[in-house]
Amino acid sequence: MPPPMDGSMSESVVRVDGLVFDYPTQRALFDVSCGVGRATITALVGPNGAGKTTFMRCIAGLETPFAGSVTVAGLDVLAEPRRAHQHIGFLQDFFGLYEDLTVRQCLRFHAAANGIAKSRRNQAVERVAELLNLRSRLDQRAGTLSRGLRQRLAIAQAIIHEPDVILLDEPSAGLDPEARESLSSLLRQLRHAGMTLIVSSHILTELEDYSTHMLILRDGRVVEHCPVSGEEASARRLRLMLSDPVDNLPERLMRHFGVGNVLQADVVPTDGATASFDFTGDLNAQCTLLRDLIGDGLPVAALAEEQRTMHEVYRERLRADGPAEPDRGAA
Numbered sequence: 001m002p003p004p005m006d007g008s009m010s011e012s013v014v015r016v017d018g019l020v021f022d023y024p025t026q027r028a029l030f031d032v033s034c035g036v037g038r039a040t041i042t043a044l045v046g047p048n049g050a051g052k053t054t055f056m057r058c059i060a061g062l063e064t065p066f067a068g069s070v071t072v073a074g075l076d077v078l079a080e081p082r083r084a085h086q087h088i089g090f091l092q093d094f095f096g097l098y099e100d101l102t103v104r105q106c107l108r109f110h111a112a113a114n115g116i117a118k119s120r121r122n123q124a125v126e127r128v129a130e131l132l133n134l135r136s137r138l139d140q141r142a143g144t145l146s147r148g149l150r151q152r153l154a155i156a157q158a159i160i161h162e163p164d165v166i167l168l169d170e171p172s173a174g175l176d177p178e179a180r181e182s183l184s185s186l187l188r189q190l191r192h193a194g195m196t197l198i199v200s201s202h203i204l205t206e207l208e209d210y211s212t213h214m215l216i217l218r219d220g221r222v223v224e225h226c227p228v229s230g231e232e233a234s235a236r237r238l239r240l241m242l243s244d245p246v247d248n249l250p251e252r253l254m255r256h257f258g259v260g261n262v263l264q265a266d267v268v269p270t271d272g273a274t275a276s277f278d279f280t281g282d283l284n285a286q287c288t289l290l291r292d293l294i295g296d297g298l299p300v301a302a303l304a305e306e307q308r309t310m311h312e313v314y315r316e317r318l319r320a321d322g323p324a325e326p327d328r329g330a331a
């Protein structure tokens, strides 16, 4: 079984080991392993049919895998589903509401279903209604809510029991820009309150707003699992510009401490050359690197940090992973 790709298994609030899931006609997950750290937001991304929904349903204990295990907050979701569910909030991509109940009744029902004691239910409803900005709607029937408000109610229902882990499958589908923005700030707020979120979406620019990690699935396999926000990312990407091309630039760069993954070295005879690479050192180490590169005789014109968007990392990793399997859907 391969080790988890982010190396954070020991402190993980969600642990997935060697997960294999089969539908009657096809295998959807192939030996998936990963660990998700507490109070992080993981963007779960991948082409259509990659296995994101199946993966989330397995974490939520709603599917029985062919092999492997999932633990949430230290509980095996298959062996102890009821206890595990107390730690999980799940918003499915397609959800139903009890249309004839008021928002308050929906929330009270979910509070009861999630085992919140009768004496604490009102307080739980008030708290979550405040968080989701639903206070003024408490006496409105769910069936009369707009799409954005329905989404907010569904999230409120999913988190009323203050779970450790929240799984959100395409939570912003169908929301207007303002509602998307308030969803982003809500997710950041939940993370700051100590919750761990896994959010699946195809809108990478939006995920970039709040995600700390990115987990890329393709054809049922983990292609990448890495930190993406500045505070979490272990390597920065630097871009070097030279006034004249030089031979063996990637090899010459790789000799230096902290340099890795030289993915690109474009030689443009009239404009010199550029290369971009991962660098694990801090600013002092970058200063040393610059001095060493000049000392090596490289005609350095500039060395600066390169900001890569989540979308660029995503495309780069899928490209490096090769073409998708021909018989499976890929966006």
Ligand code: ATP
Residues within 6 Å of the ligand: 023, 024, 025, 026, 027, 028, 046, 047, 048, 049, 050, 051, 052, 053, 054, 055, 328, 329
């Ligand atoms: P999307 O981005 O389109 O929502 P996804 O990444 O969530 O896709 P899944 O819905 O998990 O992917 O599907 C993974 C694979 O399993 C796909 O090839 C899909 O066709 C297949 N699949 C999903 N549900 C079933 C099912 N009920 N029966 C058979 N195959 C299924």
